[in-house]
Amino acid sequence: MVTQLRLTFEVLTPLYLGGADQSAELRAPSLKGGLRFWWRTLNPIPAKREKNDPRDGLAKKEARIFGGAGAGQGQAPFLLTVAKPLAGKGVWDDSLVRRFDVRGNNGLPQNGLRYLGYPFPMQDKEREKQNKSRRTCIAASQQFELVLLFPREPSLPVRRGLAAAIWLLGHLGGAGSRARRGFGSLALIDWTGPWEEMKQLPLLHPMATPERWLDKYDQVRRVLADWFIDEAKEEVGHPHFGPETKLILGETGHAKSDWAACLNEMGLAMQRFRQLSQPDYGAVKNHLQGRGLLERTPERASFGLPLTFRYRSLGGKSGTLVSKEGDRHGSLLHLRPTLINGRLYPLYLRLAGAVPGLDTPGRVRGWPDPLPPLTVNAMDRFLEQLKGVTRHG
Numbered sequence: 116m117v118t119q120l121r122l123t124f125e126v127l128t129p130l131y132l133g134g135a136d137q138s139a140e141l142r143a144p145s146l147k148g149g150l151r152f153w154w155r156t157l158n159p160i161p162a163k164r165e166k167n168d169p170r171d172g173l174a175k176k177e178a179r180i181f182g183g184a185g186a187g188q189g190q191a192p193f194l195l196t197v198a199k200p201l202a203g204k205g206v207w208d209d210s211l212v213r214r215f216d217v218r219g220n221n222g223l224p225q226n227g228l229r230y231l232g233y234p235f236p237m238q239d240k241e242r243e244k245q246n247k248s249r250r251t252c253i254a255a256s257q258q259f260e261l262v263l264l265f266p267r268e269p270s271l272p273v274r275r276g277l278a279a280a281i282w283l284l285g286h287l288g289g290a291g292s293r294a295r296r297g298f299g300s301l302a303l304i305d306w307t308g309p310w311e312e313m314k315q316l317p318l319l320h321p322m323a324t325p326e327r328w329l330d331k332y333d334q335v336r337r338v339l340a341d342w343f344i345d346e347a348k349e350e351v352g353h354p355h356f357g358p359e360t361k362l363i364l365g366e367t368g369h370a371k372s373d374w375a376a377c378l379n380e381m382g383l384a385m386q387r388f389r390q391l392s393q394p395d396y397g398a399v400k401n402h403l404q405g406r407g408l409l410e411r412t413p414e415r416a417s418f419g420l421p422l423t424f425r426y427r428s429l430g431g432k433s434g435t436l437v438s439k440e441g442d443r444h445g446s447l448l449h450l451r452p453t454l455i456n457g458r459l460y461p462l463y464l465r466l467a468g469a470v471p472g473l474d475t476p477g478r479v480r481g482w483p484d485p486l487p488p489l490t491v492n493a494m495d496r497f498l499e500q501l502k503g504v505t506r507h508g
């Protein structure tokens with residue numbers, strides 16, 4: 116018997132998702148990848164188990180739900196399709212962004228929206244040089260539907276895993292470029308299906324106040340902890356819900372149509388905090404000029420790698436910090452608006468896991484030797500000075 120789930124999402128902030136030409140379109144594989152990510156946050160288990168451990172590793176468990184390329188893994192037990200594509204597209208609107216230009220007490224220009232979306236105008240300039248049209252995005256306030264079809268009745272682990280991943284994507288996550296910095300934020304508006312597990316995870320956007328949202332969030336977290344409690348005892352590097360997890364919800368809401376103000380509020384908080392860390396900027400510049408090599412990984416690496424410092428005084432030369440193990444180590448910190456009673460509230464989520472630059476030391480791209488780990492976790496210091504209601508774990 117075929118089982119069907121129908122999911123309705125609303126795009127809260129511009130969604131930069133597309134194919135090779137970067138033209139905006141909803142892509143089922145990318146959305147499925149988002150579900151994988153949030154499923155993993157509830158499964159902090161090693162990729163492989165010891166030979167005498169009867170439990171499966173992360174890859175085998177994940178393949179049973181999402182499919183895999185490994186031996187004997189095969190396809191996912193469901194087909195995901197976009198049932199109601201979106202039509203409304205937009206582009207980076209610099210006139211909108213300029214509304215938020217200010218100058219800080221330190222005399223430096225500040226703009227939280229531009230800070231969070233800095234790659235987009237740079238990409239447009241590069242595309243203009245190549246005689247290409249500007250990159251398009253899926254505009255905010257639109258809704259779309261996803262359909263999940265199961266040819267056979269799924270098992271309990273599959274039902275729980277998918278229900279949890281869908282709920283987390285629609286309350287804490289997003290899709291596309293800069294999703295961890297507020298763009299492409301999604302709200303799960305409605306879902307229908309025959310699973311009892313869905314009833315145990317209530318949708319939170321109708322909650323009357325942020326306090327009620329947080330109370331319901333705590334209830335959902337307890338359900339998820341019960342579903343995944345055996346695996347939550349493990350310690351691994353990938354982002355997950357663990358003892359270090361922290362959620363901060365802002366107390367002031369914005370109209371849905373004013374998503375830019377909500378993003379600007381969050382971006383401005385981060386930009387102002389980072390501008391206080393000027394020694395990083397100067398230390399990397401001296402390193403590039405050979406005036407004094409870096410003694411350790413700069414503290415701002417804890418927000419995620421790669422991290423690029425650009426210097427106009429050096430003719431546009433830049434220095435990029437990357438992970439010791441590769442070019443990228445994604446941030447544990449997710450910023451996004453969340454929908455509560457028709458308004459958008461700033462939400463900051465810090466997942467547990469390996470901290471960039473601390474648990475995985477960085478290096479300067481082009482230089483062979485890794486740097487010693489940072490001594491100050493700037494990401495956690497940033498969260499400590501935020502104002503709002505905090506929930507742990």
